[in-house]
Amino acid sequence: MRALVPLLALLACAHEQQADPQVLSKLEAIAPKGIESGVVVLYGDASGTLWIDDRPAGALSGRRYNVIELPPGRHAFRVRATVTVVNVVGGETKYLALEGPRFQPGARPELVAAGCTPGFEVDLTPSSRM
Secondary structure (H helix, E strand, O other): OOOHHHHHHHOOOOOOOOOOHHHHHHHHHOOOOOOOOEEEEEEEEOOEEEEEOOEEEEEEOOEEEEEEEEOOEEEEEEEOOEEEEEEEOOOOEEEEEEEOOEEEEOOOHHHHOOOOEEEEEEEOOHHHOO
């Protein structure tokens, strides 16, 4: 049963659908502004408020992917009681699935594009804060 959890997370949006070419194109174009930031694409079928480093970042709803740009370093992601720490690397894009009570590291954009639609985008790098 334990081996099924990563597979289920990778299929968080797919539900046996083909990748939507327009969504896939958007996902493949996601990139950080430069090496001074990294991007986390959080996806899955979840609802609730996403907290990053104890600050609200946005509302999750339905089968969506959300794009979060952050400065490099370790960042705590939390939805309700589910918490994970992500090491953001400058210049890189990472995928993070949230399905049920667990965060699971990444998937290929093709799997995310199969059933997920765009959600919110937020830039939490220091230069974007007011």
